[in-house]
Amino acid sequence: MSKIHVSTTLNGDAAEFLCEPTSSLLDVLRDTMGLTGSKEGCGSGDCGACTVMLDGEMVCSCLVLAPEAEGRTIATIEGVAEGSVLHPVQQKFLEHAALQCGFCTPGFIVAAKALLDRNPNPTETEVRYWLAGNLCRCTGYDKIVRAVLDAAADLRQERTPA
Amino acid sequence: MSSTVYHAPGTVEDAVALLSADPTARPLGGGTDLIVQMRSGRLSPGAIVDLKRIEGMSGVRRLGDAFAIGAATPCTALKADAALVAAWPGVVEAANLIGSVQVRNRATMAGNVCNASPAADSVPALVAAGAVCVIAGPQGLREMPVEAVPAAPGKTALAPGEFVVEIRLPPKPAGGGDAYLRSIPRTEMDIAVVGAGVSLVLDGEGTCTSARVAMGAVGPTVVLVEEAGAALVGTRLEDDALAALSQAVQAASNPIDDKRGSVSYRKAMAGVLARRAALIAARRAGEKA
């Protein structure tokens, strides 16, 4: 079986790749495109470590077939910071020590950013349910939830015209 | 090397032709069941027919006061349709209990129906709501009530070459309300140990004039428990009516013991959840539309 040619927009740039018909988007991101920030913790959509944005919606890239990405827009953890400037969610993860081993962190940051992009003022409960698809085994979630709430507060401030 | 072919047809006819050409071919909507099954080796389809490039396959359409939900519509998109949420909140909630936000951004109700899991969350709600699947196949289009689609765990009543193109929900009846509840050990990211969907209509006096109760994970397929609906009709959901409802769903429950729950616990939860869902549905029915 010959490989499939796929054209996408990846972190803002046009990108093309060849893939097997059944390759996952995660496989292609990690092995073909060299973007190993998205992690595979389970391969079955149960841990969220591979979370990416697909046409503006967060998905588990392990549950997307690579050929499905044709013509779509993909954003990964590698595109969250603007150049060297961290996104407030990234900055707050650092300030709150919201990571220990850091393996689940990219998925959490992509998911948290997706939440704050549509809900600038989430409650703790909303944050917890939104992030329920992202497993963290190190932190007990406490500092992650605090970091997200604090990032939301920062973003609200930023958005408020002076 | 993978022997699976990927297709992304642009029309229903092309999709039917591709599915008809290979009996092992599988339609791909959200992929949240299909891809997991392929990865685990449980399934190796000869072809994958991605439905998402077919026009009209994604999104909610209004048919008068009724709704047509394209087969490739992700569950989270249902929440964005205010009219649908107002009419069938139980269905929308049920669909939005599946997996995580990431999963629901991909998973579809049509896929949930066709995966034919007895524990599918959206199915009891759809069955209670009286939803119908519109099915395309070599013979053209036909309709089938949702409860008739799953035939056994992992098997559907669809003929070769057929696939669900949309799910239709009737208009919300005057005085109608629906609800879905499930029991899971965690708060999210779980498969229903038991699920209960209730849709009912109350008259101006608060008396139930019709009710449909559907239960998940208490048998090989989601079951519509007619006796349970009947137990509510003519009552105002007083305690004894609710007790009769619980008794009816328990009598209709024939669950298995497995890693997700025991027979006795599933039966007990069926009674509790049906009662709780009925009360939520009734509250919604009593609210001004």
Add this chain to the structure above:
Amino acid sequence: MNAPETMKPFRHVGTRPVRPDGVDKVTGRALYGPDFKAPGMLWGAILRSPHPHARIVSIDTKKAEALPGVKAVATGRDFPTLESLVMHVGEGASDIVDVSHNCLAFDKVLYEGHAVAAVAAVSPEIAREALGLIAVEYEELPFVLGVEEALAEGAPVLHDTVFTKGVEPRPDKPSNAAMRVEMGGGDVEAALASAAATVCERYALEPVHQGYIEPHACVASWNGDGQAQIWCSSQGHFAVRALTASVLAIPQADIRVMPLEIGGGFGGKTTIYLEPVAMMLSKKSGRPVRLAMTREEVFRASGPAPGAVIDVRLGADAEGTLVAAEVEFLYHSGAYAGSDAGSGVASAIGHYRIANTRVVGTEVLCNRPAAKAYRAPGAPQVNFAVESAMDELARKLGIDPLDLRLKNAAAQGDPQTSGLPWGRIGYVECLEAAKAHPHWSAQLGPNQGRGVAGGYWGNYGGPSTVNVSVAEDGTITVATGSPDIGGSRASMAIMAAEVLDVPYEQVRSVVADTASIGVSMVTGGSRTTFATGMAVVQAAEEVKRLLCERAARMWGVEAGQVEWRSGAVVCTDGAKQGQAMTAAAIAGNSLHSGGPVAAVAALSAKGWLPGFGVHICDTEVDPETGHVKIVRYTAVQDVGTAIHPDYVEGQIQGGAAQGIGWALNEAYIYGADGRLDNAGFLDYRMPVASDLPMIEAVMVEVPNPAHPYGVKGVGEVPIVPPLAAVANAIHAATGQRLRDLPMAPDKVYAALHPEG
């Protein structure tokens, strides 16, 4: 928070700077085990046994080898035959023969998922396809999963070489009881007979998994000249080197292990599964080979913590003074010996002063994956039983459960179960802090109940090597051999900056590979901040001394005429009095003053002290469904001195969350066929964010006098008390005592509705 008793005020210790590896980890740049790729790398895959117990009659790999793209196939027959040798390299003692046979089965498979053969190919798809072409003929054997069943007469015996250790006379028949450990003293029976109140109950737990999110993965490249490189994530790359070299019977220095970032371990990455197999495939193919587990493989084939059956008898006099305690437990050991009976015995009842004690632990072999270390290995199981029984006893006596614990709590000088006296421990301080905490006296709502439990873990010291070097511009690099699993780079930099009295950002801390630093034990046993930290302090002190010496020589003054002040050398006397020289000025001239400034500290740290914790848990139980919600949780812990309080709190919160998961929903579920039925994150139910409340970590600081900054290990303690804290809270909410974990909704429901 207590002020450290004997410590001077710190400039850096106790602050919360951003970790040096932080940006890499929030931007996705950090490379973990499965992220590394070597040029020309092949993809490996492992064939695993579908049977829980079987003899391997034959393995035919010809078809797999013939598949285009397959470059190597390996089986257990490719490994050297080893003499039995017990090693303590990772955590706990393992026989190297067992380690080898666990990596690739030799003549028998002992659990479903046991590795049988491996393939390397040019793509992962081809590697997987090749696995299907390997024909293994098995002779299925009867299997046994439960500890009591495994000890029963006529049970299938896993190893004919295992004769129970610790019994006399030495048994003449092999058995599944791998080891028996018994400690205690006094007359338990007489004391129980005279006790005013007794509790005599049986408790049971299923095996649980460490649940790290990063599956095991490595790349191995073994050259024709015998030298090799391995890139992998682990809790200890020196352990990986030692174990892999031993399994392959090659010199350790021929392997250079490059530590990648580790995505969680919790004890589960202190051993090896893949590395020797990847090495063998690399040798056979002449190419680098990657092996990575899937999540399913992680569950089926990597070490769970032992499940257990535990009998407890406690007795107290009418005033609540404990007079006797007896604990007898059976721990699952899985396929091979070594499941922490010793630490179970040491962790059972030592937190109380009891005159008459008897603690007996037995490790039991059964057809499950070999049990491995999991955070305070062996302690949470016995603690669950003992701290539940303490709660039952408190109710019988009508004494507040915290007061009962305070009345009997062990303090410095009291004997442990082994008879050794406790050092400067902080159990009493933790109990007092818990009692004074507003949580303990807060109002409860309907269907809510509050539970408390205390517990401890012994911690460890051990070997660490550290190199502190000064760059030409005066900035400092701290290189350790301790993988950073949760912020230790930051703690190391803080301690070095504290010694040198320089800004935190002037110190960078890295994890060096096995060829670049000396031997260091695994990051485990809550030892890294204590032991590696001690080496950091020692090496930094030496660097400080060297800088002073250099400055004195540059100035031409006596060594006694200079001293280190505010991050620079100051001349206190003589011609140059009042002048200061920075590390930059000294190191910048090192070419002309004796060479680079660097110091190595290699030590085996001793003087570690155990950590104690007291957890308070509020649950709300749905009486109709049995669902348990954790509504409030407070974890009090003696942390010695918190070097970086954020990461200490993080350890406490994470450990508590794991314990809550263990209490409520985590368990291995086996089918009647001996196969694991929930080998995935969907049905192995670890807590998700919406399952938990905020977890308040209360740090009590009772400094360790043996550590320059007072450090005690903090990582493992917090998983010990939660199991009983949750069970006791459920009892308080419902009046029902659950003695069988997990306390999933169906079990709670059954307890609430005994009529069915």
Add this chain to the structure above:
Amino acid sequence: MVVMPPFDKEFFGTDRLDLAPHNLFDLTEKLDALAPGFAAIARPRVHYAVDGELETDWTRDLSQAREVIVLPRVGGG
């Protein structure tokens, strides 16, 4: 000196021995002479405590020591 379980039963058949080792290497050798095989497992499985404190330095002079306890080594996670 005191030999703790499981080593008392596993090796020596008693929990009390009277030996006069000059250090813990010497002790290990003397114990191995009494129970061949002990030295091989001492490094991975044993912790010695000298006068109530765990001692990882086996070169320590024991001429002044009153008591050595042989304990099972406890791992971590």
